[in-house]
Amino acid sequence: MKHAEGTGRTVDGALGRALAALGASRDDVDVEILDPGARGVLGLGARDARVRVSLKAGPEPEVLQIASQLLRLMGYEAAVRVREQAGLFAIEIEGEHLGALIGRRGTTLASFELLLGLMLARQTKTHARVVVDIAGYRARRRLALEDLARRMADRALREGLEVPLDPMDAAERRIIHTTLSDHPKVSTYSRGEGASRRVVIAPRSASAPVTRPPDSIEA
Numbered sequence: 078m079k080h081a082e083g084t085g086r087t088v089d090g091a092l093g094r095a096l097a098a099l100g101a102s103r104d105d106v107d108v109e110i111l112d113p114g115a116r117g118v119l120g121l122g123a124r125d126a127r128v129r130v131s132l133k134a135g136p137e138p139e140v141l142q143i144a145s146q147l148l149r150l151m152g153y154e155a156a157v158r159v160r161e162q163a164g165l166f167a168i169e170i171e172g173e174h175l176g177a178l179i180g181r182r183g184t185t186l187a188s189f190e191l192l193l194g195l196m197l198a199r200q201t202k203t204h205a206r207v208v209v210d211i212a213g214y215r216a217r218r219r220l221a222l223e224d225l226a227r228r229m230a231d232r233a234l235r236e237g238l239e240v241p242l243d244p245m246d247a248a249e250r251r252i253i254h255t256t257l258s259d260h261p262k263v264s265t266y267s268r269g270e271g272a273s274r275r276v277v278i279a280p281r282s283a284s285a286p287v288t289r290p291p292d293s294i295e296a
Contacts (some may be wrong), residue, residue: 079132079142084125088113091126099130100145102159106130140166140207140283141197147189152177168193170211179214186211187246219252226256229278230263239279244269250276 081097088110096103107130114126132138141159142167148155148170155172170178179186186209194207210216233240242253253276254265261281268277 080129082111082127082129086114086125086126088126088128091128092130095128095130099117099132099142100149101130101132101138101141102158105141106132133158137161137166139201140168140197140205143200144168144170144193144209147193147196153179165206165208168209170209172212175211179211182245183214183218183249186214218249222249222252223256226253226278230257230260233263233278233280237280238276241268242276242278244273245276247274250274253278 081095081099083091083098084091084184085091085094091114092103092108096106098104109129109131110126111129112124112127115122115124115183117123132142137159139159144157144159148157153172153175155170155175158169158171159166160169177185178189180188190207192210193209194205197207198204208215213281229240231243245253250267254267257263257265257278263278264281265276265278269275
């Protein structure tokens with residue numbers, strides 16, 4: 078849906094309803110006032126205002142529309158913002174009761190991001206990259222992983238042993254590798270395949286590889 082109409086006692090009220098129906102913000106649409114409405118006299122001749130909103134041309138409103146529709150189909154009410162830079166669409170979702178959409182360690186969020194990317198590619202015939210964040214989860218998770226990396230590096234040095242972390246997806250493994258990439262006393266590498274792939278932190282003085290394998294900073 079690229080157009081929506083709304084009615085209300087005022088133009089602003091009608092606009093708000095039309096934007097909600099389209100899942101868009103004011104900056105993403107062109108507005109046509111179909112009827113400014115009328116207050117009438119003593120309640121006689123009163124008429125609701127009516128407006129039509131249309132998504133502006135360009136990829137950002139298209140991405141916004143797809144994300145908003147997908148959220149509604151999943152039963153979530155949330156505000157969606159889209160920023161585009163060099164072919165990367167950063168989608169920020171804010172709202173209440175979105176924990177289930179994030180899932181344990183962001184697993185549901187990752188699936189939502191993948192599905193949204195596939196839908197966008199199919200509808201727009203592009204291969205743009207999509208990154209989704211929900212209620213600031215990714216920023217909090219990054220800080221937690223950076224702290225984990227430093228604590229486990231200290232443990233590896235204290236015990237003089239390799240420290241394998243829990244399995245993570247590629248993006249989270251990359252955060253661990255990057256956090257410790259300049260550490261003078263530990264090295265990191267990945268071990269395992271598929272969903273079992275994990276980062277291992279090892280003292281440089283141990284028998285573990287001193288030079289990180291090519292996939293240490295993973296794409």
